[in-house]
Amino acid sequence: MTAARHVAVGTGDDALPTATEGGSVAEWTDRYTHAVMDTFGPPQRVLVRGEGAWVWDADGRRYLDLLGGIAVNALGHAHPTLTAAISAQLGTLGHVSNFFASPTQVALAERLLAIAGAPAGSRVFFSNSGTEANEAAVKLTRRHSAGSRPRLLALEGAFHGRSMGALALTHKAAYREPFEPLPPGVEFLPFGDTDALEAAFATDGEKVAALFLEPVQGEAGVRTLPPGYLALARRLTEQNGALLVLDEVQSGMGRTGRWFAFQHPHIGGGVVPDVVTVAKGLGGGFPVGALIAFGEHAAACLGRGQHGTTFGGNPVAAAAALATMGVIERDGLLAHVRELGEWWRAALASTGNPLVGTVRGEGLLIAVELTAPVAAVVAARALEAGFIVNPCTPTTLRLAPPYVLTREQAGSFVDFLAGVPAT
């Protein structure tokens, strides 16, 4: 019997039969491949529990989670405050339909409006994921100017999700092409190119419904919009009556060391967007997303009956988000993310390993650019050595760890990177 057989992965109720006890990584992987659709490929490991920045697999091996469920586990794993908040809410009121409201839902909406600095008249729509928040944003922008604006602008490298509307705004051909025809009207502009942005508005600017931007592109390899770009985007959208939608699904909720990436002076320069979408870190691991509509016009674009979702605004999800935000604030994690991120980027860039090129990013959303297209090989070696990282492009390793990561833990990956060979 392995150590993993002793961990609690069942129901916790001895009277209930469960199919989740015991099993090695190999056994679970075999069961996975026969039961779960093959959209993600074979799992790298089967994980059974976590604590802080650590996770353990079904064979009892421990890993430092430097990916955080892809920028999700803001507080790490099994955080006691988050666990208690979710349990308490579930034991009090677990779900109500959107014919009703709950105090947690209302409080979360108010909290999101406050941290976003949203003006009077702003409103929140709740979803269950980033994709759904963006899908709501697509629908909202279709209703802007009563649907008389067919053009939607997005950037090359953009990732906004996989539902049909969000997918239409996602740039990667391999994601899009098998599902065409997608909703029409989307144009992709070269990343960070201010001339191309001006040109896109120079002709038929009044036909643009919205410009969708990630202040820091995540999936494309952690690329921050160049200084001034967002300010220009705001000016051009305003002049042409178009909406500015910021997808902060990956970069929001403290990931970059501020609640939202657009709030960094060197990224946003004080812009006030029309819409911001969030998810991932919002619930600290509990599925929840949100669309924040800034000001009365954006908030009124989706009227009664024009959008909805059964689970959006679920009291448990809202309690999870409130607890996550509460811990981030109470424990000073925004400052920690900024300080640790800055130290870590400098340390990662000075390993002396010729395989390591530039290191970029904001806060704890970091890319290590390799000098050869071996990111997948390095990530596999890292896993063997007990580190979870993500090769998001052939040359890029992405790091998006829990905000509770310590300097010592971060440093252990620097030591690994210093010695990793290219093959």
Ligand code: PLP
């Ligand atoms: N938008 C951005 C910027 C993302 O990074 C992602 C996911 O990686 C999404 C949207 C989609 O979010 P979800 O996977 O929660 O649907």
